[in-house]
Structures are given as C-alpha cells and as structure tokens.
Amino acid sequence: MKKILICRHGKSSWEDPYLSDHDRPLAARGLINTKEMARRLLSRSIKPDLALSSDAKRARDTAFFTFDxxxxxxxxxxxxxxxxxxSANTILEHLQMISDHINIVFLYGHNPGFNxxxxxxxxxxxxxxxxxxYGFNLKVNKWSEIHKDKAEHWFYDFPKNNIQNLRTS
Incomplete structure (x- = not known):
C-alpha cells in the first residue's frame, strides 16, 4: 500500500507588493501554522519517504520547516x-513516476490543483x-496504478481543526 499526504503551503505574505507570486514567503501566521501541523504529524509518527514540492518559496519553506x-x-x-x-493531472503524472520502493509521499504546493x-x-x-x-491510502503496489477506485481517505487536518483523534491508519 502507498500513502500520499497533500500539504498545502502555509499562509503567504503580501507584505512586499513587488514580489512575484512565486517568490512570496510565508506570513508569520503561515509559519506558526506550518510548524503546528508538522508537530501534529510528529505526534502521529507520520513521516514520508519522499516529498515532491513546488519550487515556489512558500511551498519550499513549508516543506523545509516540516522536515526540520x-x-x-x-x-x-x-x-x-x-x-x-x-493541475491535478500534472501532479498525478509526477506521482506516477515515483520509484515503487517509496511508500509514503508528501506533496507541497497550491490550490486549485490540490483541490x-x-x-x-x-x-x-x-x-x-x-x-x-489531506491524506489518501492507495491500494496499489506501484505508483503508476493510482486511480480513484484504489484511493481511500486516510485523514484530513488543518490549523483550525480541534479534533485530536484523527484516524491515521
């Protein structure tokens, strides 16, 4: 079985109106939320074998702080x-190219593609x-076999979520 955890970047800063969308950093709240979500993963002993990230600063930083x-x-x-x-199709293509010895993958990026x-x-x-x-268990042995019929909800969490007993099996 494979698992994917789709991790949207933390809230980005609009402090510098001249920065390109690609170069916007995390806002203070985005950094706080990113670290809190990483601590929740740690408390559930959820760790990836690999992460795929957008190269946008806010997505990279979300991945880096989580991995720290x-x-x-x-x-x-x-x-x-x-x-x-x-797009979802582009993200799926990336997933389908992952080496089959990898079992748990975290994705870092953006909406609307993640939705x-x-x-x-x-x-x-x-x-x-x-x-x-948002995580999925994938009833596949090969990443190339990902399909809706083989995906089941693993768990969903977000910064304002107060539920502490999320299913993580």
Missing amino acids: ILGINKEKIEQHASLFHA ELIWMLGGEIDNLPTAGQ
Whole structure:
C-alpha cells in the first residue's frame, strides 16, 4: 500500500507588493501554522519517504520547516517548477513516476490543483485551507496504478481543526 499526504503551503505574505507570486514567503501566521501541523504529524509518527514540492518559496519553506520538525533530511524533498500552480493531472503524472520502493509521499504546493487532485481521488472537501493536509491510502503496489477506485481517505487536518483523534491508519 502507498500513502500520499497533500500539504498545502502555509499562509503567504503580501507584505512586499513587488514580489512575484512565486517568490512570496510565508506570513508569520503561515509559519506558526506550518510548524503546528508538522508537530501534529510528529505526534502521529507520520513521516514520508519522499516529498515532491513546488519550487515556489512558500511551498519550499513549508516543506523545509516540516522536515526540520520531523527530523528528516531535506535531501528527500524534490523541488519541481512544474508543480507551481500545477493541475491535478500534472501532479498525478509526477506521482506516477515515483520509484515503487517509496511508500509514503508528501506533496507541497497550491490550490486549485490540490483541490482538484483530492476530488479526482474521491476526497470530499470544499477547499484545502492553507497549511491543511489531506491524506489518501492507495491500494496499489506501484505508483503508476493510482486511480480513484484504489484511493481511500486516510485523514484530513488543518490549523483550525480541534479534533485530536484523527484516524491515521
């Protein structure tokens, strides 16, 4: 079985109106929420074998801070320019190319592509909020076999969520 955790970047800063969308950093609240969500993953003993991240600063930083808290080497984070505001199909193509010895993958990036991917795999949310996480168990042995019929909800968490007993099996 494979698992994916879709991690939307933390809230971004609009402090500098001259920065490109790609270069916007995390806002103070985005950093706080990112670290809190990483601590929740740590408390549930959820750690990835690999992460795929948009190369946008806010997505990269979300991945880096999460990996720091989880105690994972940042070399396991692959950055891809093609994941910056990628469609669900583009994200799925990246997933399907992962080596089959990898079992748990975290994705770091953006809406609307993440919402579309969640819906494509059968997830039922309106919107993945900033710093939100949506996970799927995939009943496949090969990443190339990902399909809606083989995906089941693993868990959903977000910064304002007060539920502490989320299913994580």
